[in-house]
Amino acid sequence: MTSASPDAAPPDGAAPAFAHRRLLGIEGLSRDDVTAILDLADRYVAQNRRADKKIDALRGMTQINLFFENSTRTQASFEIAGKRLGADVMNMSLQTSSIKKGETLLDTAATLNAMHPDIIVVRHQHSGAVALLAQKVNCAVVNAGDGRHEHPTQALLDALTIRRRKGRLRRLTVAICGDVAHSRVARSNMILLGLMDNRVRLAAPPTLLPPDVGRYGVEVFHDMEEALEGADVVMMLRLQKERMDGAYVPSQREYFHRYGLDHRKLARARPDAIVMHPGPMNRGVEIDSLVADDIDRSVIAEQVEMGVAVRMAVLDLLARNIRAERAQEAAR
Amino acid sequence: MTARTLLTDARLIDPEAGTETRGDLLIENGRIARLGAGLAAAMADAPDLRRIDCAGRALAPGIVDMRVFIGEPGARHRESYRTGGLAAAAGGVTTLVAQPDTEPPVDDPAVIEFIARRAAEVCPVRVRVMGALTRGLQGRQMSEMGFLQDAGAVAFTDADRPVADPTVMARCMRYAASLGALVVHHPQEPHFARAGCATAGFFSTKLGLPGVPAMAERMMLERDLALVEMTGARYHADMLSTRGALEALRRARAQGLPVTAAASVHHLTLNEFDIADYRTFFKFDPPLRAEEDRAALVEAVAEGLIDVIVSSHLPQDEELKRLPFEQAAPGAVGLETLLPAALQMVHAGAMDLPTLFRRLSLAPARLLGLDCGRLAPGAPADLVLFDPDAPWVLDRARLRSRSKNTPFDLRRMQGRVLATFVGGRQVFDRAAEEAA
Numbered sequence: 037m038t039s040a041s042p043d044a045a046p047p048d049g050a051a052p053a054f055a056h057r058r059l060l061g062i063e064g065l066s067r068d069d070v071t072a073i074l075d076l077a078d079r080y081v082a083q084n085r086r087a088d089k090k091i092d093a094l095r096g097m098t099q100i101n102l103f104f105e106n107s108t109r110t111q112a113s114f115e116i117a118g119k120r121l122g123a124d125v126m127n128m129s130l131q132t133s134s135i136k137k138g139e140t141l142l143d144t145a146a147t148l149n150a151m152h153p154d155i156i157v158v159r160h161q162h163s164g165a166v167a168l169l170a171q172k173v174n175c176a177v178v179n180a181g182d183g184r185h186e187h188p189t190q191a192l193l194d195a196l197t198i199r200r201r202k203g204r205l206r207r208l209t210v211a212i213c214g215d216v217a218h219s220r221v222a223r224s225n226m227i228l229l230g231l232m233d234n235r236v237r238l239a240a241p242p243t244l245l246p247p248d249v250g251r252y253g254v255e256v257f258h259d260m261e262e263a264l265e266g267a268d269v270v271m272m273l274r275l276q277k278e279r280m281d282g283a284y285v286p287s288q289r290e291y292f293h294r295y296g297l298d299h300r301k302l303a304r305a306r307p308d309a310i311v312m313h314p315g316p317m318n319r320g321v322e323i324d325s326l327v328a329d330d331i332d333r334s335v336i337a338e339q340v341e342m343g344v345a346v347r348m349a350v351l352d353l354l355a356r357n358i359r360a361e362r363a364q365e366a367a368r
Numbered sequence: 369m370t371a372r373t374l375l376t377d378a379r380l381i382d383p384e385a386g387t388e389t390r391g392d393l394l395i396e397n398g399r400i401a402r403l404g405a406g407l408a409a410a411m412a413d414a415p416d417l418r419r420i421d422c423a424g425r426a427l428a429p430g431i432v433d434m435r436v437f438i439g440e441p442g443a444r445h446r447e448s449y450r451t452g453g454l455a456a457a458a459g460g461v462t463t464l465v466a467q468p469d470t471e472p473p474v475d476d477p478a479v480i481e482f483i484a485r486r487a488a489e490v491c492p493v494r495v496r497v498m499g500a501l502t503r504g505l506q507g508r509q510m511s512e513m514g515f516l517q518d519a520g521a522v523a524f525t526d527a528d529r530p531v532a533d534p535t536v537m538a539r540c541m542r543y544a545a546s547l548g549a550l551v552v553h554h555p556q557e558p559h560f561a562r563a564g565c566a567t568a569g570f571f572s573t574k575l576g577l578p579g580v581p582a583m584a585e586r587m588m589l590e591r592d593l594a595l596v597e598m599t600g601a602r603y604h605a606d607m608l609s610t611r612g613a614l615e616a617l618r619r620a621r622a623q624g625l626p627v628t629a630a631a632s633v634h635h636l637t638l639n640e641f642d643i644a645d646y647r648t649f650f651k652f653d654p655p656l657r658a659e660e661d662r663a664a665l666v667e668a669v670a671e672g673l674i675d676v677i678v679s680s681h682l683p684q685d686e687e688l689k690r691l692p693f694e695q696a697a698p699g700a701v702g703l704e705t706l707l708p709a710a711l712q713m714v715h716a717g718a719m720d721l722p723t724l725f726r727r728l729s730l731a732p733a734r735l736l737g738l739d740c741g742r743l744a745p746g747a748p749a750d751l752v753l754f755d756p757d758a759p760w761v762l763d764r765a766r767l768r769s770r771s772k773n774t775p776f777d778l779r780r781m782q783g784r785v786l787a788t789f790v791g792g793r794q795v796f797d798r799a800a801e802e803a804a
Contacts, residue, residue, distance in 0.1 A: 162692035163576035164646030185576030247579055248570035
């Protein structure tokens with residue numbers, strides 16, 4: 037049984053990257069930060085495939101998963117990650133209906149803070165809400181998705197998936213397709229992929245693109261097949277049903293026809309291109325089942341596996357920084 | 369106190385003549401009696417005279433702030449006439465024009481009577497009221513504009529709520545025109561503006577905030593200008609903030625339409641980047657704009673395309689600001705910071721002091737048919753004495769407003785009000801206050 041966490045220090049003995057107390061977004065991370073997280077996550081992938089998955093990197097620590105917006109998948113992923121690292125994990129799902137006002141957000145933050153958690157993982161339906169909460173607590177905070185702003189661990193798990201499949205995370209052509217306007221996943225991915233020197237293309241109808249999105253340094257296409265031409269990675273985004281009734285696109289069937297990923301459109305990408313989706317999928321809306329289930333192309337299940345490893349890496353690195361900080365304080 | 373006060377050795381800011389001269393000013397029976405150089409020497413032996421040495425500081429007509437929210441009736445916990453009045457006096461605002469979006473709204477003459485009574489009891493500065501343009505500010509039926517005007521309403525507006533229906537707006541404007549009344553409107557296309565809380569652009573995209581296109585302002589203004597052409601009503605845009613709207617306004621002016629416009633001091637001194645880190649104290653309606661828009665707005669104020677500068681004083685509960693950005697209430701208090709913030713434009717060389725006071729005092733007074741705003745014999749002695757250069761750091765806890773929601777907390781300001789007079793009576797004295 038392994039009881040210590042894998043060594044994150046680079047072999048040459050240089051200081052380990054990611055000297056942060058919180059992870060609120062990809063914005064603000066350096067390339068070294070991203071690489072440090074992915075390198076450590078790689079080791080956790082191996083660890084998670086063993087029979088005995090548990091270590092004690094977070095032993096004695098309390099992790100609270102505070103979800104103001106429902107997300108079974110992300111919450112489960114963070115819960116498993118924390119538990120495998122030996123943390124005491126508590127889940128709090130606060131329905132939107134019971135949260136009438138944001139002062140409840142700050143009150144909740146103050147209440148939880150008084151319980152001395154070490155790490156709080158937060159999902160909230162409003163952009164900036166996690167940062168607001170982070171100002172009011174002393175512990176480490178991980179953004180598990182805030183409004184349309186950022187979802188950093190999703191971008192990191194996508195990056196890990198790509199790096200493992202493609203052998204690198206640079207100079208790749210990545211097409212991000214679908215509802216970019218309402219997507220925090222797309223924003224975090226655009227920042228991360230750009231940071232690591234990849235070529236990012238967006239494919240979406242203009243109604244599903246946010247204003248001035250080109251200034252992320254991405255190429256914008258309204259023709260999906262053009263966007264996929266020669267792509268190494270095709271990243272699909274979820275389109276919520278209420279946005280397809282004529283509000284943002286004319287209909288589900290027209291959307292699927294023009295922007296749904298099927299084998300015909302995918303044929304424009306490189307023959308070894310991988311297909312990704314953050315889940316949950318709308319089969320027959322943004323992605324054809326034949327593509328989603330194509331074991332040669334789809335890495336959707338693998339993304340879920342990488343998600344646990346990446347979240348373990350993030351939690352572990354934050355915990356190390358917390359311990360280092362406490363050791364420093366004690367020495368003073 | 370004697371009925372006569374002599375202010376000596378002042379830098380007299382005359383927005384009508386566009387001049388600033390060194391001289392003295394005599395107040396008699398609440399009005400400006402005489403002013404000019406050598407007055408103090410000529411009156412050296414005059415008895416029964418209170419003398420105030422201005423020591424070369426600037427003396428200007430008191431500010432007429434056309435866009436102020438006071439929470440009476442209905443929201444006194446946000447701002448009362450007492451606290452709002454103290455803030456106004458400390459900011460050199462001698463006439464505050466209250467918005468009608470109270471609870472109940474100012475759509476009934478009795479509410480104006482209530483406000484007049486409250487103001488007379490507790491407010492050290494003059495208070496004027498705008499009446500509701502439509503009943504209950506609902507944008508459906510016109511208010512009793514005639515009765516409201518008789519009760520003292522100086523203009524008609526639905527405050528922050530744009531009147532979406534052009535039929536309703538056209539009828540209100542036609543009716544107002546027959547009364548010679550000024551129609552004030554908040555030109556934001558509400559269908560666009562409803563969902564957004566930041567100006568649509570790369571910055572709102574990065575923050576993940578739903579954006580309002582800047583065009584929402586020009587669209588509604590263009591509609592209103594067409595209605596002015598149709599109805600002949602006198603029209604005032606309560607707060608413009610975008611380049612596109614300024615161009616539309618310029619065309620209407622060239623056409624000779626009776627249209628005027630204001631800009632808020634916040635849109636003149638802040639831009640969209642100030643909402644970084646989701647700082648809700650910088651959330652406004654309309655939202656802060658791009659730097660190019662702000663610069664164009666300052667230019668428009670300097671050249672006179674924008675007639676009026678307002679504080680757009682909007683006190684909010686702390687709780688309503690300590691929320692995620694999308695949910696937080698918009699607006700900021702501004703009565704006390706209007707002049708110091710506006711002086712930034714003077715210090716930056718964009719305009720001189722007489723021009724600034726044309727926008728702060730003279731133009732709004734004329735627009736509303738008030739006698740003040742001038743530095744001339746016979747005018748009411750509504751005056752502000754200030755040091756345009758005095759540096760200080762704003763501490764929001766020390767604001768006199770009941771609410772402390774200012775975007776300028778801990779900001780270095782340059783320029784400070786020293787004394788304020790309303791009808792010849794001194795309602796603010798910084799030296800006395802600091803000595804106390």
